[in-house]
Amino acid sequence: MLKNNENNMSKKHPSAFEPATIxxxxxxxxxxxxxxxxxxxxLGISTNTSIVGALLAILIARIPLKIFRNFKDxxxxxxxxTSISGATFSAANGLLLPIGIPYLMGRPDLVMPMLIGAILAVITDATILYFSFDTEAFPAKAAWPPGIAAAEAILAAAQKGKKAMMLLYGIAGGIVGKYLGIPTDVFGVTWIGNAFALLAFGVGLIVRGYVPKYFGIDLDAIYLPHGVMIGAGLVALIQIIKIVTSKSDDSDTPAGFTRSLKEMKRGLGRGYIAYLAIALILALIGGxxxxxxxxxxxxxxxxxALAAIASELIVGIAAMHSGWFPAFATALIFLVIGMLIGFPPLALALLVGFTACTGPAFADMAYDLKAGWILRGExxxxxxxxxxxxQQYFAELLGFIVSFIVVAIAYRFYFAQDLFAPxxxxxxxxIEAGASMAVAKNLLIWAIPGAIIQFLGGPDRQLGVLFATGLLINFPVAGITVIIGLIIRYLVVKRYKEEGQSALYVLGAGFIAGSAIYSFFSSTLKLGKK
Known part of the structure; x- marks a missing residue:
């Protein structure tokens, strides 16, 4: 990884409230x-604009006007x-997606209550991450791959040298590979993330993609992916709780971290209380x-409230290790559980909207904080x-506020044209199909192997959650890419040791960045054809 120079030491960080920055x-x-x-x-996707924001900031810094000179920092x-990334994910995943659910159920009067609940949930989501980042549960040293890619792009423009060129080669490879149909972002992640977690992820992708095709088994019909995630997710939550409560005296920050488990525990507790309050508000104003x-x-x-906080933690774990987060699928799982409990249809609509908007902000802000952590000297x-x-937290909140205003103004135009998140x-x-005891039985059956895999893998590898994440995504080519990437990583590290891993780290960040750049521009250009 490219290292930032030492001039960051002991100086004051730029403020997010500087007029030009705002x-x-x-x-x-x-x-x-x-x-x-x-x-x-x-298009049914929500691309990561973090890389685009980084490139935009770099270009602005190159404008030869005095007002832009400070942006060379x-x-x-x-x-x-951070701001553009927060605005993109909050507008798409955190706000527009939840409000589309009651609208499609014939209750447009619930759009504004859902929108208010969603923005409060998104802010709470990011705040919990703020107090959880760089603890023993969610360490800054973990992969968080998109964050690495954003940081390396910024550093490549600020510094020169062998690693900077290597990053540029990776970006070029990511763009070309994506053009040829290869998921180069996944390829890059395999050289950065936890190898065991990624192997489980790749196997899950392959099982999901090829078992229905070659064995004729509809995994969704028997709720296999959902059950596995429920079992793995429950064990993962227990593991997190065990980490948070493992020390009798956790008031001191452990060496190598900037936050203590006590701070995370306090953040989670206050976050749950906030979610309870938001759920109450939703219930009252939603009728x-x-x-x-x-x-x-x-x-x-x-x-x-439990679904919201559990969803964000599960999504955060997956994002930390793989750069992918199954927010849509996790919300669907809690929806099915809510149906089995017996909540009425409109209550289910608000429940799944509330759950769906928690998680993406948690993962996205973690990526941004990872980028900042690298840029500030690790x-x-x-x-x-x-x-x-x-300051990043403030910048992220500004992005949320702007996205709330944009969505509040624009949603009518989208819904009037029958444009919703798929x-x-x-x-x-x-919701309309309903649930049955047969569904509950299937969920229980498949939760058992999910729990066992997660337990055997332990909290550091997260095998169950990542295997379930793969099962929930129908993208078998990505699974093959994961396996090939891990094999290359094994051979390179075996021969070149730490030097080889260091090179793969930078190249992987380049592949992720190149894939994001290509996806952004190709997707944006397609919009005009729709």
Whole structure:
């Protein structure tokens, strides 16, 4: 990995509230929000604009005007990258997706209540991550692959040398490979992330892609992926709880971290209380309180808050190791459980919308904080790192606020043209189909192997969660790519040891960046043809 120079040590981090930075962040956040809305409604994807934001910041810094001179600072560039990334994911995954569900169920009057609940949930989601990042549960030293790619792109423009050229070669390879149909982002991740977790992910992708094709088994019909994730997710949550509560005296920050488990524990506790309050607000302003008994209403509020916090932790674990997060599928799982409990249809609509919007902000902000951590010197100056992380949090919140305004204004135009996130129709169809005891039986059966795999892998490898993530994604070519990438990694490291792993690390970041650049521009160009 390219190292930032030592001039960061003990200096003050640029503020997210500098007038020029605020103005530029608002502009890029509007751009990011529009891109997010366009892509998720017209193409069904939500691309990572973090790399694009980094490149935009780099280009702005090269404009020969005095007003842009300060943006040569890589930490200011990091703030711009953070804002546009936060705006893109919050607008698409966090806001427009949830409000489309009640609208498709014939209740447009619930759009604004859902939108209010969603923005509060997104802010809570990011805040919990802020207090959890760089703890023993979610360490900054973990992979968080898209964050590495964004940081390396910024550093490549600021520095010269062998590794910078290697990154550029990787970017070129990522673009060419993506053009040829190879998922080069996945290829790059295999050289960065946890090898065991990625192997489980790749096997899951292959099983999901080829078992139905060659054995005629519909995995969704027997709820195999969902059950495996439930079992693995429950064990993963127990493992996280065990990590958080493992020390009797956790008030001190452990060596190598900038946050203690006590701070994370406090953040999770306050986050759960916030989710309870948001669920109550949703129930009251959404009008679903009148549809349920008092006991059922209390159960819905408690379950919704638990689903939200469990979803974000599971999504965060997957994102940390693989760069992929199964937010849509995780929300579907909690929807099915809610159906089995017996919540009425509109309560289910608000539940799945509430759950779907938690997780993406957690993962996306972690990627941004990982990028900042690298740019600030990888935690060598803990005070500077904490300053920078706080400014990134403010930049992310600005992106959320801008996206909220954009979505509140624009959603009518999208819905009037029958433009929704495709997964919205899956959620609505699931609610309308209902659940049965047969579904519950299948979930229970497949939860057992999921739990066993997660338990055997342990909290460091997360085999169960990553295997389940692969099962929930129908992309078998990516699974083959994972296996090939891991084989290359094994052979290179075996021959060249640490030098080989270091080279693969930088090349992998380049492949991820190149793939993101190609996906962004090719997807954006396609919009005009829709």
């Amino acid at each position: 103005a530029l962040n608002i502009i890029v956040s509007v751009l990011g929000a529009i891109i997010g809305l366009e892509l998720i409604t017209r 890589i930490n200011r560039q990091n703030l711009i990258q 679903i309180a009148s549809e349920m008994s008092m006991g059922m209403l209390i159960l819905w509020i408690v379950f919704a 935690g060598k100056d803990s005070e500077f790192e904490k300053q920078g992380r706080k 997964v919205n129709r899956v959620y609505v169809a699931t």
